[in-house]
Amino acid sequence: xxxxxxxxxxxxxxxxxxxxxxxxxxxxxxxxxxxxxxxxxxxxxxxxxxxxxxxxxxxxxxxxxxxxxxxxxxxxxxxxxxxxxxxxxxxxxxxxxxxxxxxxxxxxxxxxxxxxxxxxxxxxxxxxxxxxxxxxxxxxxxxxxxxxxxxxxxxxxxxxxxxxxxxxxxxxxxxxxxxxxxxxxxxxxxxxxxxxxxxxxxxxxxxxxxxxxxxxxxxxxxxx
Amino acid sequence: xxxxxxxxxxxxxxxxxxxxxxxxxxxxxxxxxxxxxxxxxxxxxxxxxxxxxxxxxxxxxxxxxxxxxxxxxxxxxxxxxxxxxxxxxxxxxxxxxxxxxxxxxxxxxxxxxxxxxxxxxxxxxxxxxxxxxxxxxxxxxxxxxxxxxxxxxxxxxxxxxxxxxxxxxxxxxxxxxxxxxxxxxxxxxxxxxxxxxxxxxxxxxxxxxxxxxxxxxxxxxxxxxxxxxxxxxxxxxxxxxxxxxxxxxxxxxxxxxxxxxxxxxxxxxxxxxxxxxxxxxxxxxxxxxxxxxxxxxxxxxxxxxxxxxxxxxxxxxxxxxxxxxxxxxxxxxxxxxxxxxxxxxxxxxxxxxxxxxxxxxxxxxxxxxx
Numbered sequence: 001x002x003x004x005x006x007x008x009x010x011x012x013x014x015x016x017x018x019x020x021x022x023x024x025x026x027x028x029x030x031x032x033x034x035x036x037x038x039x040x041x042x043x044x045x046x047x048x049x050x051x052x053x054x055x056x057x058x059x060x061x062x063x064x065x066x067x068x069x070x071x072x073x074x075x076x077x078x079x080x081x082x083x084x085x086x087x088x089x090x091x092x093x094x095x096x097x098x099x100x101x102x103x104x105x106x107x108x109x110x111x112x113x114x115x116x117x118x119x120x121x122x123x124x125x126x127x128x129x130x131x132x133x134x135x136x137x138x139x140x141x142x143x144x145x146x147x148x149x150x151x152x153x154x155x156x157x158x159x160x161x162x163x164x165x166x167x168x169x170x171x172x173x174x175x176x177x178x179x180x181x182x183x184x185x186x187x188x189x190x191x192x193x194x195x196x197x198x199x200x201x202x203x204x205x206x207x208x209x210x211x212x213x214x215x216x217x218x219x220x221x222x223x224x
Numbered sequence: 225x226x227x228x229x230x231x232x233x234x235x236x237x238x239x240x241x242x243x244x245x246x247x248x249x250x251x252x253x254x255x256x257x258x259x260x261x262x263x264x265x266x267x268x269x270x271x272x273x274x275x276x277x278x279x280x281x282x283x284x285x286x287x288x289x290x291x292x293x294x295x296x297x298x299x300x301x302x303x304x305x306x307x308x309x310x311x312x313x314x315x316x317x318x319x320x321x322x323x324x325x326x327x328x329x330x331x332x333x334x335x336x337x338x339x340x341x342x343x344x345x346x347x348x349x350x351x352x353x354x355x356x357x358x359x360x361x362x363x364x365x366x367x368x369x370x371x372x373x374x375x376x377x378x379x380x381x382x383x384x385x386x387x388x389x390x391x392x393x394x395x396x397x398x399x400x401x402x403x404x405x406x407x408x409x410x411x412x413x414x415x416x417x418x419x420x421x422x423x424x425x426x427x428x429x430x431x432x433x434x435x436x437x438x439x440x441x442x443x444x445x446x447x448x449x450x451x452x453x454x455x456x457x458x459x460x461x462x463x464x465x466x467x468x469x470x471x472x473x474x475x476x477x478x479x480x481x482x483x484x485x486x487x488x489x490x491x492x493x494x495x496x497x498x499x500x501x502x503x504x505x506x507x508x509x510x511x512x513x514x515x516x517x518x519x520x521x522x523x524x525x526x527x528x529x530x531x532x533x534x535x536x537x538x539x540x541x542x543x544x545x546x547x548x549x550x551x552x553x554x555x556x557x558x559x560x561x562x563x564x565x566x567x568x569x570x571x572x573x574x575x576x577x578x579x580x581x582x583x584x585x586x587x588x589x590x591x592x593x594x
Contacts, residue, residue: 119312123275123306123310124376124379126304126329138320
């Protein structure tokens with residue numbers, strides 16, 4: 001098993017999930033509570049990575065952050081080296097790629113919070129940010145955990161976007177899924193099988209956690 | 225400028241009637257204004273605009289010298305900036321917080337000692353001692369209502385906004401709490417606006433009353449004025465109670481009470497004790513008219529009087545009878561002709577004891593001059 005690839009992947013997935021919690025929560029709050037009539041335009045953009053082929057998404061990100069784009073040029077001026085084929089570039093791509101997996105569960109959970117409780121909080125003089133932390137977050141904790149875990153799991157297995165934006169640099173951007181592909185190309189099926197099994201177990205465990213958190217009634221357990 | 229709340233707003237809804245409400249309420253002395261109307265009349269919308277939870281499409285809301293909404297100048301004061309006490313129909317208690325937690329929720333900016341002091345105050349005021357650690361779900365409907373009030377009062381609001389404060393309760397609790405709420409509002413002396421569709425609540429709680437229908441203000445006045453002198457047939461239909469007079473219980477026997485109204489005595493079914501100040505309410509269709517007393521009848525009340533006014537209302541006629549107080553009766557045109565009722569005619573009005581409704585009132589309140 002390629003432990004270097006596994007470490008890179010875990011680091012990437014953890015950071016992606018963290019960043020998505022930070023930017024996904026405000027975005028989901030806006031999506032859940034805004035009454036703006038063109039809101040569906042933003043909703044569609046957020047959902048785009050769900051249907052877009054990863055190579056297409058990867059291609060556009062590559063072009064957007066490449067040294068010939070204003071964004072890429074700005075990054076070079078700031079840091080001194082271009083963004084593509086670095087861990088940071090890969091992280092940016094992963095965040096965009098997993099955005100709907102975090103934002104959609106967040107927004108769905110926020111929409112479930114009783115609107116009347118939120119209004120009661122406002123009329124009791126509690127500001128919108130404080131209402132968010134005191135009332136909305138506790139009531140949508142399961143949705144927030146689900147979004148974070150799903151974006152983590154989704155990042156673990158990404159392939160197309162990584163290949164397009166990150167390339168295949170040992171210890172920097174070579175993730176588990178690419179490692180498996182390399183092993184198969186080299187006809188090293190035993191190595192591929194071990195890494196694949198590892199990914200399968202991690203993904204399954206993570207999904208088990210998600211479904212367990214969201215399970216309201218444990219029907220198979222005897223009642224207290 | 226006089227200290228008053230003034231509301232003059234228009235709000236459109238895509239699939240409902242447009243609300244176009246305009247009224248004022250004096251802040252000094254503190255009084256209770258009832259927004260009265262059937263469901264869909266826009267009364268809750270008006271209250272939510274006052275709370276800052278909805279924005280009118282046009283118009284203004286002022287509180288004393290403060291402008292809460294002025295669409296022309298794009299002024300919008302958020303609910304947090306209004307220092308109001310808004311209580312929604314279902315109370316919206318925070319289910320995961322204890323009673324004390326619910327009350328403390330809006331007191332976050334106060335120092336700890338002051339916060340505890342405020343909690344103690346309202347717990348005592350609303351008799352919630354012993355329930356501080358309970359969750360809202362463990363409480364009865366009446367207790368939940370009191371917690372919701374306590375939570376709102378702990379912040380010392382400048383204006384109370386109560387949306388159907390008693391409608392979530394079962395009938396016996398409702399009539400008990402109506403009395404409690406009335407004395408509480410009197411004791412608090414906070415300007416209050418109460419939304420209701422229940423005429424008993426309007427009478428018991430309101431110093432003034434605004435009748436709304438399909439988004440429009442139809443009539444404004446003291447509850448007694450509105451009930452006794454509905455501006456038109458529409459208001460009469462909405463309030464559904466034509467004669468409302470202040471009276472006093474003078475005798476209680478065998479489940480029946482005798483009330484004195486303007487020196488006349490009426491028998492009613494009720495549980496009020498001797499001396500209780502009540503509103504005596506009689507529906508016009510419950511009043512039978514006779515040319516002369518037949519002597520024996522099942523109706524416990526027979527009032528002699530003279531016809532004061534005959535008001536045609538389509539197939540029916542409303543007859544106002546002066547029998548010490550003004551009593552309204554609704555009869556058919558043919559009955560009117562048979563009884564030869566015209567202004568000044570002598571008539572006997574018969575009313576069953578069960579048709580005389582008593583609503584407790586504040587002593588001294590609701591004095592009415594025609």
